[in-house]
């Protein structure tokens with residue numbers, strides 16, 4: 001849910017990103033059908049948006065584990081039962097990998113940009129779901145769910161800021177507070193496609 005909220009927040013804050021993603025969908029999928037999983041490989045810009053959503057406001061910032069036996073890490077003795085926390089947030093906001101990490105920049109995941117760094121940074125989804133034997137077993141469900149919601153929503157709706165009584169747009173703030181945005185069909189045809197898919 002937090003990740004989906006991030007998607008709607010980012011689309012409201014960055015209309016230019018939303019427009020570029022919708023153009024990619026219109027060019028590749030057209031307006032006569034809804035996007036499917038088969039379209040994924042042909043939607044590179046949307047792939048970058050999804051990577052940046054996993055990175056920008058990491059849904060699970062910390063993962064805690066307890067040591068079952070004594071261990072040593074880089075010369076530090078760590079006794080059994082110590083709680084050790086993986087800081088996923090620090091990894092997804094590592095400035096060496098992701099310069100200006102608080103900015104939502106889908107383009108940072110484009111290949112030419114990535115290859116200009118000494119070492120390509122990791123794809124954020126490899127950080128967002130934890131590591132090792134206790135990493136998230138829901139990763140594929142979560143990834144598939146996010147993809148299909150993102151492409152279906154962008155194909156059929158415009159995600160817009162709330163409009164105040166005086167008629168001016170009120171963009172949401174990046175805070176964990178309640179707020180309002182508007183999600184309106186992009187066209188009568190888009191609304192029709194959704195109705196057909198759900199009837």
Ligand code: HEM
Nearest residue numbers: 003059060063064128129130131134135136137138141142
């Ligand atoms: C936005 C989507 C999700 C994110 C970012 C996420 C992330 C994580 C992270 C970071 C962990 C901790 C890994 C660790 O301790 O090293 C975790 C654990 C877990 N996740 Fe997810 N998760 C997501 C969705 C899901 C879904 C959809 C399911 C199930 C359908 C799921 C089931 C679990 C379970 C059962 C664990 C505990 C695994 C264990 O302790 O062995 N997660 N998840």
